[in-house]
Amino acid sequence: MHNDLAAALDIGGTKIAGALIDARGDILVRAQRPTPAREDGETVMAAVSAVLGELAADPRWERATALGIGSAGPVDASAGTVSPVNVPGWRDFPLVDRVRAAAGDRPVVLVGDGVAMTAAEHWQGAARGRANALCMVVSTGVGGGLVLGGRLHPGPTGNAGHIGHISVDLDGDPCPCGSRGCVERIASGPNIARRALDSGWRPGPDGDTTAAAVARAARAGDPAAVASFARAGQALAAGIAATATLVEIEVAVIGGGVAGAGEVLFAPLRRALRDYATLSFVAGLEVVPAQTGTDAGLVGAAAAAQALAGGPVPAAPPASSR
Incomplete structure (x- = not known):
């Protein structure tokens, strides 16, 4: 500029x-x-x-x-x-x-x-210097964008890379978008918390039922909290692998409030990615946290x-x- x-x-x-x-x-x-x-x-x-x-x-x-x-x-x-x-x-x-x-x-x-x-991550953050990248926001919803050939690729309507509404569970729960089993329906903060509550996790005395509270419980070993983040990581991995297979990205950058859970999210995500990103041209795909905050x-x-x-x-x- x-x-x-x-x-x-x-x-x-x-x-x-x-x-x-x-x-x-x-x-x-x-x-x-x-x-x-x-x-x-x-x-x-x-x-x-x-x-x-x-x-x-x-x-x-x-x-x-x-x-x-x-x-x-x-x-x-x-x-x-x-x-x-x-x-x-x-x-x-x-x-x-x-x-x-x-x-x-x-x-x-x-x-x-x-x-x-x-655009921020490609200019200043974790996708800087990368020619082909998927950057994601995992928060109340799940959004994303693409860098292809070293340039921002918004698509004709400005929505290219909207990974949150890739279906990764064909018979999954209905999504507000009208589809079923979308990444967002599984991996967004509210859905991580919903699934943990449905599986028996209970908040502490402060009554906090956010994904951040579930992350704290997962770090402490609560099995329902751990399982909910594992399911979120699996959904993200499936969506990332599908995107990588389609357009040959080399890195997936993940930001947003849910990414603040750190290894509670990233560890199961990377494990699941090994099961989904299996072809030779995507096997080296990296997953890294965002840097631009x-x-x-x-x-x-x-x-x-x-x-x-x-x-x-x-x-x-x-x-x-x-």
Whole structure:
């Protein structure tokens, strides 16, 4: 991004975040509002406008050459619309047109949140320098994105690499997407917790029933908690192996809140991957944790904006410079 800045929006079911980001990936200005996810579409858009207004009030706004949006999906980049599953007031909502009104003559680029995370990891994180990678967010949902041939590959609608809705259990539980046995239905945080509870795990005195609490129980040896994470790892491994077989990725990068479980998740995932990634051209596939943390959506939206809007593709700084 050289001496210019990029503006970024990261839109999810919990928060709407915005930032101005420089050529090193450093966030210079932040703004954030809670997502009024259960309200009507215009109320949600008002929160987006408030974030944009706060960014635009900073003098550095004038240096922003593009604006990237990473949104919970599905998104349709070709139409500029979003229909986040967890924001029911937005169905085919014309987000790009509405944001463009505030962006002036800057190009506006829309990608799914998994693609945004992928852009961040390829620029600054664990996929840096890799020509072919799958990057995943495993959290309340499971999303992802692809790097192919050294470039971000969002696909025509901005959803390529959405591994969460690959079916890995043909007769499995119905998924909210309409399919059955999706990776997300097995490996997302809420489903890890649901399965542990159904199998007899019980929370501690604090009543915490999140996947993080299940991870703590798994580290302590609770069999239901261990089994739930093993099942999640198996589902992730099957989806990763299928993706690798299709497009020959060399690394799978996993981020998001569930990845914070560490080896409770990664150990069974890597074991299961040996059973699924068996062909010679995928047998060396690596699985590594993400490095860009909670700002991945913002940093990635900025990187995607520059890469996909025809501007200079941001180059990763030397490792010693960060």
